[in-house]
Amino acid sequence: MDRAIWIGYGRNIDPDKDVPTISVEFVSNRSRDRRRDYIHKHEEYEARGVCEYWIIDRFRRSMTVIRKGDVQVVAEPETYRTELLPGFELPLARLLAVADMFK
Numbered sequence: 001m002d003r004a005i006w007i008g009y010g011r012n013i014d015p016d017k018d019v020p021t022i023s024v025e026f027v028s029n030r031s032r033d034r035r036r037d038y039i040h041k042h043e044e045y046e047a048r049g050v051c052e053y054w055i056i057d058r059f060r061r062s063m064t065v066i067r068k069g070d071v072q073v074v075a076e077p078e079t080y081r082t083e084l085l086p087g088f089e090l091p092l093a094r095l096l097a098v099a100d101m102f103k
Contacts, residue, residue: 002026007084019049021084026099027057042066051084058099063092 004020006013023045025037037055045053046068055064061076074080080090 005085021050022052022054022082023050024054024056027055027059029059038064052082056095056099058096061096063090063095 003024004015005022005024006018007021009018023041025041027034027037042053042055046066051067053066055066057063063074063080065072065074065080065082074092076093076096078092080092082088
């Protein structure tokens with residue numbers, strides 16, 4: 001997992017015990033890693049109880065959001081919002097521009 005977001009715990013988080021609310025992956029360019037990020041990690045996170053899994057893919061210029069039984073693809077010019085983070089907005093183009101700096 002590249003990043004994790006815990007919401008609503010109201011205490012210090014124990015990353016070894018507490019399940020993140022949102023898991024975020026930045027896709028690698030290698031095909032083996034891409035498969036792992038899109039398929040295997042999704043299954044692992046779902047089994048652990050993660051509410052949302054964000055797959056940020058700078059190569060496809062999109063973000064795939066997976067929630068229990070639902071998949072949403074966010075295109076580069078779009079802004080993503082989730083009810084898990086009221087008031088939060090993620091303008092995907094800005095995030096991808098920053099990710100491009102780490103090629």
